[in-house]
Amino acid sequence: MYLNDKQKQEISKEIEKLELQSSAELVAVVTKRSASYKYISSLLSISFLALLSIIFVFFTEISSFILLQIQLFVFILLYLLFEKFDNIIMLILPKAYKYSIAKEYANKQFSNLGLNRTKTNQALMFFVSLDEKYVEIIADETISSKISNEYFQEIVDAFILDVKNNQLSKGYLKAIQACSEKLIKEFPIQVNDENELANDVIELG
Structure with missing residues (x-):
């Protein structure tokens, strides 16, 4: 377990709070390591x-x-x-090599968890691989078309510092809050909005 129950609830509530105002679908995913090596x-x-x-x-x-x-x-x-x-x-291992492994695993999980198959194509995954100290925000095509990678990278850079300082929960909360205003502005909640993805934190083995 990488987060205790209280921390998971806080993150889930932050996701729920955002999704009540935006049609974007957020998912928090964390794993200890992206490969066995x-x-x-x-x-x-x-x-x-x-x-x-x-x-x-x-x-x-x-x-x-x-x-x-x-x-x-x-x-x-x-x-x-x-x-x-x-x-x-x-x-x-070199940092670049570890990051390439973690990036490949993150993209695999984006697909495995069905984030690339939502009706609106507005899924967003906050992925953390602890041992690699790797953080990535992966956005589906609709979000990527309106919000640049540079915008998310600034949030990722701050998130990585929290991971390195063993403040995973704080990093998630700050990251979600940091992108809330932009997501609400670009993808406001719709009348027929459907919550397709669970708000629970997903911990991979």
Whole structure:
């Protein structure tokens, strides 16, 4: 659980408050991590093993059998180490790579959760991936046609700072409030408005 019940209720109420004045559909989504990165653990273990093997081959007279045993032991040890302390992987990986993984996952969830299939095409997803410190606001085509990415990026930049400071709930509330006036102005509530998406915070495993 990334948010307690009180925090979830506060976010849901803020979404409901906005949707009572705007036809836009807001969804808050949070996940701990956008990928398992297990292949990175294997890749790093193999890379270190290759370097170690070169050192043994060129600077020692160790037998092939002993070298093979050492390689196997070191690989298992490193792999288990990276698996147990997987935050090491997050520290090693470049920010741009982690962001690309999180962005791909965010877009996948936008589709999986049906945000791209609303009747008005006015869905908006506030996506957070905690381990990557990644935040993105994904807007459906109708919203994107009237509100620029630059506008949402300013909100995202402030949101990221809150995530880094372990203030996830505060970040969500500020982000929703920040875009409320613009959404209400551009997409005012309609007489026949239908709430197609739930206002509950969605926590992914």
